[in-house]
Amino acid sequence: RKEVEQDPGPFNVPEGATVAFNCTYSNSASQSFFWYRQDCRKEPKLLMSVYSSGNEDGRFTAQLNRASQYISLLIRDSKLSDSATYLCVVNGYPGNQFYFGTGTSLTVIP
């Protein structure tokens, strides 16, 4: 079983739509969770960390469900500039590794 699994998509949504991505992880001891964004042929960049209580940054909301071992990312009022691949990242406690999902592709259509 993969450490981190994501629906690869693609998700094609119109501007202004709300879209949600889920990600599951296998190591119940994992302590740190992130969403990274990767534009085509570019390096990944941190979008947001995911905290146990859930957190929001503008149009982006991240949630963590430890009992079910999944994290989610909600994007409201989608913009064309949100088109990218979103990577779910989980730390590999107790080691130093970070496990990346294969990414979910989002295209926002005018």
Next chain:
Amino acid sequence: GAGVSQSPSNKVTEKGKDVELRCDPISGHTALYWYRQSLGQGLEFLIYFQGNSAPDKSGLPSDRFSAERTGGSVSTLTIQRTQQEDSAVYLCASSLSGGRTDTQYFGPGTRLTVL
């Protein structure tokens, strides 16, 4: 300030040749990671350096892969006797202290093509 830099940006080599990839982390960052990303695949962890501690090499796929970090800064990833399946983008990232909540800052990657 300057971000993570990697060189070369592209490398084309013949099967069986050795290659060296270079990573310059952000100044002051003590942790450095190497990953590779194959087409349609997620990032695969290769190796992790933290300060003067022994590196975590658990992700290296074979003994043809090795990495070193000199003076706690620049790192080189060496692939000996390259194979076609080594073709991928090799990404380097650094973080301030290697903590589990630290942000990783990625370089632009080296695109390796083995013919």
